[in-house]
Amino acid sequence: MARKLSGETALKVGARTVRLRLDIGTMIDLEDHLGMGLVPFLAERLPEGRLADMALLYLAMTGGDFTDRAAVKKAAETIVKAGIVPAAEAIAGCLETSLTPPESARALAPGKQTPPPKP
Numbered sequence: 795m796a797r798k799l800s801g802e803t804a805l806k807v808g809a810r811t812v813r814l815r816l817d818i819g820t821m822i823d824l825e826d827h828l829g830m831g832l833v834p835f836l837a838e839r840l841p842e843g844r845l846a847d848m849a850l851l852y853l854a855m856t857g858g859d860f861t862d863r864a865a866v867k868k869a870a871e872t873i874v875k876a877g878i879v880p881a882a883e884a885i886a887g888c889l890e891t892s893l894t895p896p897e898s899a900r901a902l903a904p905g906k907q908t909p910p911p912k913p
Contacts, residue, residue, distance in 0.1 A: 801816060801888065802814065802888070802891070803884045804884065805880065806876065807875055812876075813856075814855035814856060814884055814885065814887075815855055815892075816854060816855050816889065816892040817892075820854050823860075824850075824851075824860065827861055835847075836889065845874075845878075846866055848873055848878075848881065848882060848885060849866045849867070849869035849872075849873055850866055850869075851885050851889075852873055852881065852885060853866060853869045855885065855888050
């Protein structure tokens with residue numbers, strides 16, 4: 795089972811379940827590899843629906859070498875085996891939990907009032 799609090803989602807691939815997780819170090823490595831920020835990549839390039847981009851994100855989220863072209867092609871095969879829609883949903887879920895702060899952090903964001911102490 796994926797641990798949503800740590801930014802994990804799960805994807806069923808055949809008989810096994812793969813955990814997807816994206817940490818800050820990997821996000822920085824992705825930006826270096828892509829030559830652009832992660833948010834512009836997600837907003838501008840990912841909507842093009844390129845399987846190679848989904849495979850690159852899948853590898854980053856599973857600890858694979860997303861800089862290796864052969865690994866990206868193999869990951870694309872895995873995504874097709876899992877189903878493109880379920881894979882896209884799992885990848886999107888991982889991105890959402892990784893890039894969106896939890897409610898408690900949003901409540902304390904600059905400009906927000908500190909919540910009242912618990913009784």
